[in-house]
Amino acid sequence: MLTAQRKQIIQNELSRAGRVVARDLAQRFDLSxxxxxxxxxxxxxxxxxxxVYGGAVAPSAGGLTDRHDHLADEKQRLARAAVTxxxxxxxxxxxxxxxxxxxxxxxxxxxxxTVATNAPDIAQILTGRADLRLIVLGGHYHPDLGxxxxxxxRAATATLQADWLFLGTCGLDPTVGVTGFDxxxxxxxxxxxxxxxxxxxxxxxxKLGTTAPFPILRLDRVHRxxxxxxxxxxxxxxSGVSVLAAD
Amino acid sequence: MLTAQRKQIIQNELSRAGRVVARDLAQRFDLSxxxxxxxxxxxxxxxxxxxVYGGAVAPSAGGLTDRHDHLADEKQRLARAAVTxxxxxxxxxxxxxxxxxxxxxxxxxxxxxTVATNAPDIAQILTGRADLRLIVLGGHYHPDLGxxxxxxxRAATATLQADWLFLGTCGLDPTVGVTGFDxxxxxxxxxxxxxxxxxxxxxxxxKLGTTAPFPILRLDRVHRxxxxxxxxxxxxxxSGVSVLAAD
DNA sequence: GCACGTTTTGCACGTTTATGCAAGTTGTTA
DNA sequence: TAACAACTTGCATAAACGTGCAAAACGTGC
Numbered sequence: 237m238l239t240a241q242r243k244q245i246i247q248n249e250l251s252r253a254g255r256v257v258a259r260d261l262a263q264r265f266d267l268s269x270x271x272x273x274x275x276x277x278x279x280x281x282x283x284x285x286x287x288v289y290g291g292a293v294a295p296s297a298g299g300l301t302d303r304h305d306h307l308a309d310e311k312q313r314l315a316r317a318a319v320t321x322x323x324x325x326x327x328x329x330x331x332x333x334x335x336x337x338x339x340x341x342x343x344x345x346x347x348x349x350t351v352a353t354n355a356p357d358i359a360q361i362l363t364g365r366a367d368l369r370l371i372v373l374g375g376h377y378h379p380d381l382g383x384x385x386x387x388x389x390r391a392a393t394a395t396l397q398a399d400w401l402f403l404g405t406c407g408l409d410p411t412v413g414v415t416g417f418d419x420x421x422x423x424x425x426x427x428x429x430x431x432x433x434x435x436x437x438x439x440x441x442x443k444l445g446t447t448a449p450f451p452i453l454r455l456d457r458v459h460r461x462x463x464x465x466x467x468x469x470x471x472x473x474x475s476g477v478s479v480l481a482a483d
Numbered sequence: 484m485l486t487a488q489r490k491q492i493i494q495n496e497l498s499r500a501g502r503v504v505a506r507d508l509a510q511r512f513d514l515s516x517x518x519x520x521x522x523x524x525x526x527x528x529x530x531x532x533x534x535v536y537g538g539a540v541a542p543s544a545g546g547l548t549d550r551h552d553h554l555a556d557e558k559q560r561l562a563r564a565a566v567t568x569x570x571x572x573x574x575x576x577x578x579x580x581x582x583x584x585x586x587x588x589x590x591x592x593x594x595x596x597t598v599a600t601n602a603p604d605i606a607q608i609l610t611g612r613a614d615l616r617l618i619v620l621g622g623h624y625h626p627d628l629g630x631x632x633x634x635x636x637r638a639a640t641a642t643l644q645a646d647w648l649f650l651g652t653c654g655l656d657p658t659v660g661v662t663g664f665d666x667x668x669x670x671x672x673x674x675x676x677x678x679x680x681x682x683x684x685x686x687x688x689x690k691l692g693t694t695a696p697f698p699i700l701r702l703d704r705v706h707r708x709x710x711x712x713x714x715x716x717x718x719x720x721x722s723g724v725s726v727l728a729a730d
Numbered sequence: 731g732c733a734c735g736t737t738t739t740g741c742a743c744g745t746t747t748a749t750g751c752a753a754g755t756t757g758t759t760a
Numbered sequence: 761t762a763a764c765a766a767c768t769t770g771c772a773t774a775a776a777c778g779t780g781c782a783a784a785a786c787g788t789g790c
């Protein structure tokens with residue numbers, strides 16, 4: 237394994253869980269803790285993380301405010317565009333993911349929506365919404381993905397028929413389609429897509445053109461791609477995907 | 484667990500409840516109170532909190548009302564007593580309710596617990612706990628009860644067999660037993676009790692001796708009643724209920 | 731092929747940090 | 761004031777840390 241690749245994985249873990257433990261990483265990569273500490277030290281001096289006794293945590297808001305704000309802003313714009321797809325009285329599934337969390341926050345009021353989600357954080361946000369029906373798709377919670385997975389989740393999904401699915405995505409490629417990092421994740425996402433009339437994907441720029449190991453959905457099953465207007469969208473448009481460009 | 488992570492959790496608790504108790508934190512993190520006090524001292528010198536006898540309070544906290552403080556304090560004490568029932572490796576169901584939310588917050592770390600809940604707010608709290616397995620019992624969310632109900636919830640519950648159930652209660656009477664205000668609620672609670680070896684009820688004083696329309700559980704099926712020591716408990720003790728008096 | 735420099739990794743060493751315990755002190759309450 | 765809980769301080773121990781160094785892997789130029 238390349239050291240750069242290892243650092244990338246550590247960084248992913250950091251941004252996902254907010255923290256990493258040196259001992260765990262050493263065991264996971266089958267390396268000495270010295271090597272992991274060296275990685276963390278280098279990443280810390282590059283501002284990518286913050287060393288703490290025992291491991292490292294994601295950089296404090298101060299150092300990374302600009303990038304974080306920018307991403308939050310992009311997701312908010314995607315969310316505003318995404319909710320324009322919805323009509324009063326419809327049923328919508330919302331998959332896990334930070335962009336989809338932004339969509340949940342942006343759901344318009346008094347549209348008599350029914351919302352189903354397998355993400356506990358989205359469910360928690362929507363518990364405060366007396367103007368819509370909330371259906372929690374339960375199952376075994378996976379901390380890495382922030383979502384419930386497993387046969388229970390798929391069974392709960394199969395009791396519904398939604399008008400729209402907002403699908404979270406790990407990778408999105410013009411030829412391969414939607415892919416995920418985890419087999420169980422891929423199964424649940426595919427089930428959600430099967431029990432929804434239409435599927436929409438709101439995606440931030442850095443995920444366009446990337447792939448992950450497990451296929452979820454072919455691109456011709458994606459009815460709407462929501463993204464900021466950017467050159468990377470062209471291959472998708474050429475593939476016949478209906479793109480909704482957020483302003 | 485990283486010490487930085489622990490301090491972060493303490494700070495979250497501080498901003499949420501406005502105060503923390505050293506003894507509770509020590510129990511929850513399975514550390515000596517000395518260590519917790521050291522943390523609080525360091526956080527205080529950094530201006531993150533203000534030391535008080537027994538724990539710490541938020542720096543510029545605008546104080547909660549007396550009544551709210553009192554109820555929160557009672558629930559916290561009940562929670563502290565409730566979690567002493569748990570043994571490492573056990574599976575526990577947690578029903579909805581503010582007292583049970585306090586129990587979820589008080590779950591000790593690194594006990595290899597499996598926790599299942601039909602309350603989205605409890606699920607949300609436990610998503611941050613990497614040291615336990617979380618199972619979300621989905622279904623249709625009822626805003627009035629803060630819980631998921633319905634056949635989906637019962638089906639999800641029936642896939643489990645728990646060691647303990649922490650049951651929320653609307654009414655608790657020495658002769659009638661546990662009762663609820665809603666038929667669907669009663670069904671789900673009864674199902675949870677059926678798929679748990681033992682049932683514990685942590686209850687604040689004002690609910691003792693009250694009843695609601697829908698029966699849930701006879702008193703002889705309640706293995707532990709957790710409450711502050713008070714005269715109202717006497718009829719329950721006389722009925723043969725094992726009472727755990729919180730200090 | 732061979733010499734050379736670079737990168738990566740593990741190990742040894744001394745240092746720092748986190749934690750629990752003991753002893754003595756301070757604060758709270760009856 | 762007496763009893764008790766919470767507190768501070770000092771100390772011992774174990775874990776994690778940083779640094780220096782050497783071995784191995786790798787590429788590069790001759």
